[in-house]
Ligand SMILES: CSC[C@H]1O[C@H](OP(=O)(O)O)[C@H](O)[C@@H]1O
């Protein structure tokens with residue numbers, strides 16, 4: 001019987017993208033449906049457990065399907081603020097996000113994995129993209145958009161699976177475009193000139209919102225196609241994305257599982273709890289306390305418990 005509440009904090013979350021709708025080797029203990037000041041998340045949040053590699057005790061993981069359980073949210077419709085806020089409210093401090101991406105480089109072959117270290121925002125400003133608005137102004141640093149500590153753990157796990165079917169590129173420039181139509185050939189070639197490695201439609205505003213909420217965020221990208229720039233390879237299509245995703249799903253699941261195992265060890269406790277990000281979001285708030293309206297306090301308190309009410 002799966003519960004509808006879970007009373008312990010959950011520090012790690014996986015946001016599953018196209019083709020990753022669950023983590024089959026984990027024990028499903030609860031399904032939660034939180035509501036946030038920014039609405040409801042794109043899917044119920046599953047709490048899954050797996051044994052800690054160091055203590056053997058069950059470690060909980062939160063799993064959220066980015067596009068919904070039936071893939072009903074287009075990239076520009078994903079309620080990213082509700083997703084990040086809901087995860088944070090459960091105690092989540094580290095997010096492992098998964099994404100199907102197009103490759104912009106010959107050397108990044110379909111089914112290869114990439115852990116990007118940089119991103120260029122090509123969304124068009126139509127997605128709600130910040131928690132800091134409507135009476136509260138805040139600016140966070142985003143020079144390194146992906147959490148370096150989490151990325152190091154992910155890279156190590158990926159390399160450990162090399163030879164077992166996983167090919168991993170340690171770094172990459174991710175272009176996050178506005179969809180839902182794929183790029184034109186001219187755009188694809190422009191992104192290649194910019195030095196782009198891979199392209200998706202989902203990393204933003206997700207990564208920015210995680211930073212504002214003081215949550216560590218890393219993205220594991222799996223290449224599914226060569227977008228539309230390649231002279232001899234097939235142009236991207238949903239069928240091609242799904243075909244490569246399905247063909248490599250077992251590797252993707254093993255990769256994510258290995259990362260969760262590694263992050264569940266005592267060694268990574270501080271990293272997972274994002275101690276290094278404490279104050280990153282709240283420290284960038286420029287609005288005077290005397291001007292905080294009650295509804296602003298309510299919203300901020302949801303995101304940063306104990307830091308706004310009565311302060
Ligand atoms: C189905 S192809 C385009 C779609 O795939 C990627 O989704 P996700 O990042 O959630 O894996 C890409 O970003 C687009 O949303």
Ligand SMILES: Nc1ncnc2[nH]cnc12
Nearest residue numbers: 100101102200201227236
């Ligand atoms: N070529 C592509 N462009 C944007 N998002 C993608 N997701 C998978 N392939 C993609």
